[in-house]
Amino acid sequence: MNKIIINIFSAANTSIRNIQIIRQRHFWKNMDCELLQPPCEVQGMVELKREKFAKAIQIPRLWVREEKAQKVLPVVKKLLLKMEKLKPVKPCTLNEVDGREILLHPTPVKQWEDLPCNELEQHEVNKENFAFTQIQLTYDNWRADEILKAVLPKDEEGLTSYSRIGHIVHLNLRDHLLPYKNLIGLVLLDKVANCKTVVNKASTIDNTYRNFQLELLCGEPIYQVETKENGVFFEFDFSKVYWNPRLSTEHERIVQMLKPGDVLYDVFAGVGPFSVPAAKKKCTVLANDLNPESFRWLQHNLKRNKCQQMAQSFNKDGRDFILQDIKQDLAKRWQQSKEDENYKIHITMNLPAMSVEFLSAFRGLFERECHEKTINFEQDNLNYPLVHVYSFAKGTNTKELVLQLVEDNLKMPLKDNLEGIYFVRNVAPNKDMYRVSFHLNKEIVTQPIVVQPEEEFENHLKRKTEGEQEDMTNVSQI
Numbered sequence: 052m053n054k055i056i057i058n059i060f061s062a063a064n065t066s067i068r069n070i071q072i073i074r075q076r077h078f079w080k081n082m083d084c085e086l087l088q089p090p091c092e093v094q095g096m097v098e099l100k101r102e103k104f105a106k107a108i109q110i111p112r113l114w115v116r117e118e119k120a121q122k123v124l125p126v127v128k129k130l131l132l133k134m135e136k137l138k139p140v141k142p143c144t145l146n147e148v149d150g151r152e153i154l155l156h157p158t159p160v161k162q163w164e165d166l167p168c169n170e171l172e173q174h175e176v177n178k179e180n181f182a183f184t185q186i187q188l189t190y191d192n193w194r195a196d197e198i199l200k201a202v203l204p205k206d207e208e209g210l211t212s213y214s215r216i217g218h219i220v221h222l223n224l225r226d227h228l229l230p231y232k233n234l235i236g237l238v239l240l241d242k243v244a245n246c247k248t249v250v251n252k253a254s255t256i257d258n259t260y261r262n263f264q265l266e267l268l269c270g271e272p273i274y275q276v277e278t279k280e281n282g283v284f285f286e287f288d289f290s291k292v293y294w295n296p297r298l299s300t301e302h303e304r305i306v307q308m309l310k311p312g313d314v315l316y317d318v319f320a321g322v323g324p325f326s327v328p329a330a331k332k333k334c335t336v337l338a339n340d341l342n343p344e345s346f347r348w349l350q351h352n353l354k355r356n357k358c359q360q361m362a363q364s365f366n367k368d369g370r371d372f373i374l375q376d377i378k379q380d381l382a383k384r385w386q387q388s389k390e391d392e393n394y395k396i397h398i399t400m401n402l403p404a405m406s407v408e409f410l411s412a413f414r415g416l417f418e419r420e421c422h423e424k425t426i427n428f429e430q431d432n433l434n435y436p437l438v439h440v441y442s443f444a445k446g447t448n449t450k451e452l453v454l455q456l457v458e459d460n461l462k463m464p465l466k467d468n469l470e471g472i473y474f475v476r477n478v479a480p481n482k483d484m485y486r487v488s489f490h491l492n493k494e495i496v497t498q499p500i501v502v503q504p505e506e507e508f509e510n511h512l513k514r515k516t517e518g519e520q521e522d523m524t525n526v527s528q529i
């Protein structure tokens with residue numbers, strides 16, 4: 052089953068140019084036609100009463116003899132009334148003659164003259180074949196977005212999107228929509244194909260393992276899902292690990308950079324959206340996550356995709372992973388480094404609220420080896436990893452801000468070794484997620500951060516206050 056992010060009011064995201072194209076092609080939006088909207092009494096409904104959506108309306112129709120139907124249908128195809136669970140063409144016997152009733156859209160067709168009359172008359176279909184007929188609309192005839200548009204307050208932003216993770220629909224409802232949460236859940240459960248569970252993000256992600264705190268809105272409390280991202284299968288318990296389908300494009304960007312034979316060190320691997328496709332691509336992978344549940348599913352997903360022989364997985368703090376496992380693997384590679392080596396080494400660090408703080412672990416990582424000359428840092432072709440570190444930034448000049456954050460934490464400016472700063476996604480109004488990609492270099496890995504005694508004392512105080520604040524508020528974001 053696929054994960055998807057659905058913009059349920061897709062027209063809201065359609066550019067003006069696209070709307071014009073749609074108009075030229077003669078597609079009429081049902082919700083622009085009052086007659087085809089749900090009854091106005093449903094506006095503001097908090098408890099879902101499906102029967103309140105029943106509505107009888109008069110619709111233009113053509114009746115044609117059975118033997119003429121095949122010729123006539125293409126002539127009026129663009130004018131058909133299209134709604135959920137409604138067949139616009141139905142068998143219909145009139146005056147004991149077998150024929151078809153063709154329902155037409157009431158926006159473009161108000162009278163016989165609105166039809167391509169000349170063409171129709173060539174098929175012996177004329178004004179007598181045209182009339183208005185009554186049809187009964189029900190809750191079943193509208194899509195989820197149409198139902199919600201009719202119900203939710205008109206003066207505030209409606210439900211614009213939701214995420215799909217296997218059978219789970221995941222919402223992040225704004226405060227003004229909370230009174231409608233049960234109704235929204237039921238409508239989605241009714242209307243989204245294969246949906247069995249609807250959950251709402253209960254609060255900001257405020258725990259170490261970054262998994263969403265979920266509130267079950269309706270359906271079964273089953274959180275074990277199977278989903279597919281970029282052609283790779285993932286299984287996990289959505290209530291216990293971090294998974295965000297909105298990152299699938301970014302995962303794909305990184306995986307596309309990798310070639311068979313490359314190396315990936317994934318510091319905050321989660322259930323493996325970078326590591327599993329990389330291992331599948333025959334890269335050597337060292338993947339780590341602190342959350343024992345993520346670690347378990349990471350191992351499972353490597354096996355599930357038959358690539359566990361390419362990967363080693365670790366369940367420890369990211370700093371220890373850098374200081375111990377990345378260091379050991381890199382040291383081995385650098386000691387055995389050959390002239391014609393052409394694989395690349397990548398390091399992914401996706402814990403955007405905090406990843407930058409782990410960068411200091413690279414400073415002086417090989418100070419001793421440099422000093423003792425067990426690794427030759429004078430050689431030109433040393434294979435320095437390309438680090439992809441993710442960070443959030445708020446306000447304006449966000450791109451400059453993330454670079455500043457990286458440099459502040461590395462305590463070193465990025466110069467030629469800066470590969471690029473890339474916008475990943477907008478996380479909240481005024482808050483963006485970025486990737487800063489840069490190469491480690493000799494200065495970074497051989498020169499430790501020198502902390503002045505006063506600065507050390509200040510940092511100690513700062514860490515202490517920050518720690519206390521975090522304990523008190525316990526709030527941070529993804």
Ligand SMILES: C[S@@+](CC[C@H](N)C(=O)[O-])C[C@H]1O[C@@H](n2cnc3c(N)ncnc32)[C@H](O)[C@@H]1O
Binds near residue numbers: 260298319
């Ligand atoms: C934002 S998620 C990213 C997961 C995955 N790489 C992705 O792109 O979807 C961050 C991950 O870091 C893990 N994590 C949090 N703190 C950590 C730490 N100190 N050391 C290692 N992993 C940590 C969490 O359990 C979570 O799986």
